[in-house]
Amino acid sequence: MDSFTQIVLGAAVGEAVLGKKVSNKAILYGAIAGTIPDLDIFASHFTDTVTALSIHRGFTHSVVFAVLFAPLFGWMVSRYETYKNFKGWTWLFFWGFLTHSILDAHTTWGTQLFWPFDLRLAFKTIFVIDPLYTLPFLVFLILTMFQKKTSKKRRYYNNIGLIISTTYLALTFVLKWAAYTKFEDALQTQGISYQQIDTRPSPLNTILWSANINTKYAYLLGNYSFFDTQPITFETYKKNHELLGSLIENEKVKQMIAVSEGWYTITKKNDKLFYNDLRFGLLSMTPNAQDFVFRYEIRVDEFGNVQFIEQEKNKRDGKKLLADLWERLKGN
Incomplete structure (x- = not known):
């Protein structure tokens, strides 16, 4: 998905993991976690076009990357933030990385979620920019940000945003199946x-x-x-x-x-x-x-x-x- 959508998703996931503990800092670091996997685009500056295309959404979008690098980022943040819980920060980055990759797997380009295996998951159910996915998600994230960390409304708004976006993502599979059936019938006819x-x-x-x-x-x-x-x-x-x-x-x-x-x-x-x-x-x-x-x-x-x-x-x-x-x- 586009970078902005991944920031919104990462921020919401960060809030779900650590919002009760660190309030809006969870949203900030979640947004950062949602951005990191896409740094593989810089490979295009150091290699040829085809190799860069092969690398894109490869290692940095894999479960292996999430497992290896979430503890590293969790440790770094826990060293200088007031909240020192290494495990909490690690989980935030792990789920930020993993949900980024899972969302990208729904697009046409897909992801190598199971790198190093040569298998690219591409469900092709959603375009890389889809306002119906992003905008409702963003609205509820903004509502979340203005609530106190102890407020029940904070978790409520964030959960609603996650539920709506996930439900829409599930609906795209139904829509894809319906469209596929129409194409199949047209070819047969x-x-x-x-x-x-x-x-x-x-x-x-x-x-x-x-x-x-x-x-x-x-x-x-x-x-x-x-x-x-x-x-x-x-x-x-x-x-x-x-x-x-x-x-x-x-x-x-x-x-x-x-x-x-x-x-x-x-x-x-x-x-x-x-x-x-x-x-x-x-x-x-x-x-x-x-x-x-x-x-x-x-x-x-x-x-x-x-x-x-x-x-x-x-x-x-x-x-x-x-x-x-x-x-x-x-x-x-």
Whole structure:
């Protein structure tokens, strides 16, 4: 999820663990705990694009990280804070780290919760920014902050925020299943043979859902809103994997394919090869558009080394996409 949401979650978890003992300091350190796992983004400054993508939401989002580093942070805080309980601070950081990772596991990117095992959990039930999850949570956290640490209302407000956000997160599984069923029925009705369906919510909501359909030679992309009255339609995108040629055997290319879980197309423009990660969809609702959210130019230097260069996104395209998504969310 986005950093702000993780701060809110961490703060609420910190309050649940130590609010009665240290009042708003529990919220402060909980917010810090909710931020720490995302510091892995700095790997992009020290390594290549593909390796940075592999590292992101890896070790720092694992149970192992929570077990190893929660005691360290707990010890450091207990050394200088008035409240000296090492165990209490350790539990605060442990649950701050772990709930961060569990929440991220519900997004499209997912997390390597069980690192070092090569297993990325990605339930794909919620977009990285979802106001329906974050805003009610934030309101009750603010109400909590203005209560005395001995007040029953303090724990009550914080618990309500945790219950509402968790209930909504559980509801997203039901919504995903309902959308998945609609895509499955549409494919059967249209007589489309497929190998795999991958569904995810569109930005900022869980009403409009997108699907990637894996067929033998192409991917089909479709959208479904719970307000739809017309049948689902699918756009076809050729895989073009053969354009990679001998690059398909390159270790960096194999690594990138693993990162995108095999959901990719290759396009060629002006003698340049582009790798398109399908998991995050398009920057346009225009039929057969090729403006994928994550698009990389594949460059090979004189020594045969392969680099993936992420293509810049146009802010105007993003604004237009949000406007188009809002219209599409209302139904077809």
